[in-house]
Amino acid sequence: QVTAQAAFKDVTDFLNSHDIYLDKTPIELKLRDRYHVGNKNALGLALIKVLNVNGKKVKQPTNKIRMRSGMPYMLFGSVLIHELGHTWLAQKRFPWVTPKTEEGICELFAYLWLNSKRTPYAGYLAKKRVSARDDLYGGGLRKALQYLRNNTLLSLLDQVKLAGDFAEVERE
DSSP, X not given: OHHHHHHHHHHHHHHHHTTOOOOSSOXXXXXXXXXXXXXXXXXXXXXXXXXXETTEEEEEEEEEEXXXXXXXXXXXXXXXXXXXXHHHHHHTTOOXXXXXXXXXXXXXXXXXXXXXXXXXXXXXXXXXXXXXXXXXXXXXXXXXXXXXXXXXXXXXXXXXXXXXXXXXXXXO
């Protein structure tokens, strides 16, 4: 649990250094074995409620995150910051974005955090995320990185909040 608390402080300090602040409501972080996270392959899971408000889907944070126990610090931190990304998007009332856009933003948080660590293992994990072949996680991250070539992280987040999707961001 000490390592989990240290990782939580580390990743939230990183987010804060980029002017990304979680709400003051405490986050409940629980460590679980592989069969009690969400599914047996999940490393982490942010619990988010989906409500129907006036015919629109709205995400509401529960401020609960489940993480698999026993991961190395860098992997744990990268999964934790990814899951905090989902919580942050729900807290900040982002529109209902495509899964690729949401996962791309959360993967971007993890990628940037890993790159800030400057260790061989962190570099390996960052490269693994960028080269992921799946369109949802790897494709979403590559779209976010493409936008960051000429813009800031906050600009990306502002544009996605306005447009709701990377497709709209790309046209600018």
